[in-house]
Amino acid sequence: MTDAPTPAKVNLAEEFDRSGVGPVLQQLDDELIGLAPVKQRIREIAALLLVDRVRQKFGLIAEAPTLHMSFTGNPGTGKTTVASRMSEILHKLGYVRRGHLVSVTRDDLVGQYIGHTAPKTKEILKKAMGGVLFIDEAYYLYKAENERDYGQESIEILLQVMENNRDDLVVILAGYADKMEKFFQSNPGFRSRVAHHIDFPDYQDGELLAIAEGMLTKLHYKLSPAAKQALAEYIPMRRGQPHFANARSIRNALDRARLRQANRCFAAKDEIDLEALVTIEAEDIRQSRVFASSR
């Protein structure tokens, strides 16, 4: 209990405005399409922060929660994008001090010979202090078939720091759902230390279309109405094909469409206006092999 006088009542709405959380959540809603479970979880974390602050005013104990997370989901569902956003959000919410993101994979943590792993992992952890450590494809850290694999050493150091330096850094593990499940089964220590298991759902066709338009707007392109129709037809067809990677497939498709658009503009050899430079036409999309194979 603190000696500060405890107020009788606290206005939560006022507290919410002062915390600056509102704009952060709003920005998240605006910039990320879909991902309802993710947004829900972030909202819950934000609410906890707010309630903790109020609890502190009443002199109640408000211990920092465990924020280590695991992101699971199919390729291209926005795990990495959200992780980079997450560091910023947690910083604004006041859970991490600096709000930088250190993104690593197995190569950055695990050494190549005995005694190489520990300093390497510790070096990364030192860099991540005060921010978010994002371990992409975390299941590669553990190789079941080789019990002398150095990954195990790295895992032990990680677990220790995740426990002892909970208020110094947040660890986010990411990977495909089935492999992560296996990883957690063979490393029960990880499962219990990771408080938030967030599953990233596949995007709906409509959401992918919206994402595509968002990507193009950022690059100063736009779709003609016919092109939009073509893309709307393209998405379910692409989904039916192997190696569909959600938003990543869409980005690749758009990159190829931009190539074709550039080629078309170049082939015309006429004077060109701004409108033609920024517009992607239906033919740029309909030339895709996805359409060719269905015919």
Added chain:
Amino acid sequence: MRVTQGCFSFLPDLTDDQILVQVQYCLENNWAVNLEYTDDPHPRNTYWEMWGLPMFDLKDAKGVLIELSKCRELHGDKYIRLSAFDNTHTIESLRISFIVNRPAHEEGFRLERVEGRSREQRYSTRAYSLDRPEGKRYA
């Protein structure tokens, strides 16, 4: 005798919280923070052993404090100092350096007088601890 050198030498030793704030200031200025230790307290001894490499591209001071606590575990009976190097062109030197750990008991220095040519008197200082070999000076 309490050996002092570097910044804040006129102050009592900094606490870990105070060190944290100083280190954070260094990191925000993009200086590389470095830890060194020695058991030879003479002020002219500039060659201290390095504790690992200077810590580049850290964002948060906590990482330095973790290293410092590890260094104290191993060399808690020696002098440890923390310095920060500014690599800006035309500066390229230490911007800050202060002692963050000292032996529990510091024996101090003795004054040695040497008779020179024509009965000229020369002086030098020598730490009592240097009478013992390296590694056993503050055991």
